[in-house]
Amino acid sequence: MKNNLVALFAGILFGLGLALSQMIDPNKVLHFLDVTGNWDPSLAFVMMGALSVTMVSFRFILKRSNPIFETGFHVSKQTALSVPLILGAATFGIGWGMTGYCPGPAVASLGLFSVEGVVMVVSIYAGFFAERFVVKK
Amino acid sequence: MENFTPISALLGGALIGVSVSVLLLLNGRMAGISGIMNGVFVAPKKEEVWRILFLVGLVLGAMLFQFITQDSLSVRENYPLWLIVCGGFFVGFGTRMGSGCTSGHGICGIANFSKRSIFATLTFMASGMLTVFTLKFFGAVS
Numbered sequence: 001m002k003n004n005l006v007a008l009f010a011g012i013l014f015g016l017g018l019a020l021s022q023m024i025d026p027n028k029v030l031h032f033l034d035v036t037g038n039w040d041p042s043l044a045f046v047m048m049g050a051l052s053v054t055m056v057s058f059r060f061i062l063k064r065s066n067p068i069f070e071t072g073f074h075v076s077k078q079t080a081l082s083v084p085l086i087l088g089a090a091t092f093g094i095g096w097g098m099t100g101y102c103p104g105p106a107v108a109s110l111g112l113f114s115v116e117g118v119v120m121v122v123s124i125y126a127g128f129f130a131e132r133f134v135v136k137k
Numbered sequence: 138m139e140n141f142t143p144i145s146a147l148l149g150g151a152l153i154g155v156s157v158s159v160l161l162l163l164n165g166r167m168a169g170i171s172g173i174m175n176g177v178f179v180a181p182k183k184e185e186v187w188r189i190l191f192l193v194g195l196v197l198g199a200m201l202f203q204f205i206t207q208d209s210l211s212v213r214e215n216y217p218l219w220l221i222v223c224g225g226f227f228v229g230f231g232t233r234m235g236s237g238c239t240s241g242h243g244i245c246g247i248a249n250f251s252k253r254s255i256f257a258t259l260t261f262m263a264s265g266m267l268t269v270f271t272l273k274f275f276g277a278v279s
Contacts, residue, residue, distance in 0.1 A: 067163060091231030092227065102228065103238045127232075
């Protein structure tokens with residue numbers, strides 16, 4: 001129960017952050033990716049803003065033996081660079097550049113009643129399901 | 138660079154950083170959004186609820202911002218539909234294959250000093266930039 005409320009609260013904060021930073025606007029993201037055009041470095045500042053918090057907070061949080069409402073941290077222990085990692089990231093980047101949406105803003109844009117956002121979210125799920133069939137893990 | 142908004146970008150980013158920290162400190166979860174989205178349909182029933190609530194929160198957060206600021210954020214229209222359909226598919230496929238997106242690799246992973254996440258982030262940024270360059274070169278977008 002408690003962790004469900006935490007998840008809802010964290011989601012709201014995240015959505016507020018995406019709206020305030022305008023990362024919810026796919027054109028603003030595309031202007032960041034458009035380095036040879038009218039470049040808008042805002043997205044890099046969003047990442048710096050987020051990392052300036054998480055770089056510090058993660059040090060303290062991950063020193064604990066357990067999170068507050070759960071037993072054990074669900075943190076990836078993978079360390080090796082792999083072909084799927086790089087190929088997957090490159091594929092994601094292509095989709096990101098085609099649309100201006102990564103998964104967070106795509107979901108958040110539903111709150112603005114964006115028709116395009118609905119198409120985006122459905123297409124992302126199609127990609128999830130396709131990957132599960134194509135790439136055997 | 139007349140569209141550059143450094144202050145709201147830093148503040149919005151900090152809010153995202155706080156959100157990610159809250160989820161990790163209290164629930165022990167990394168706020169990787171592609172993973173959370175995917176988990177809604179593959180995780181065991183008991184594990185689905187928090188994921189759905191997090192995603193609902195994302196939507197509510199965007200609505201709340203509109204409500205507080207009385208500022209209607211513009212919604213893009215008339216963007217080529219084929220780019221959204223194909224691009225969305227690539228975003229889904231790629232984030233699963235590469236185990237994360239902008240939030241999971243770019244914010245959580247880098248803060249965790251993960252070499253994998255640093256490489257993934259550099260890769261999707263580079264391929265995103267190359268894609269925009271290519272689409273503009275061939276006149277698919279303005």
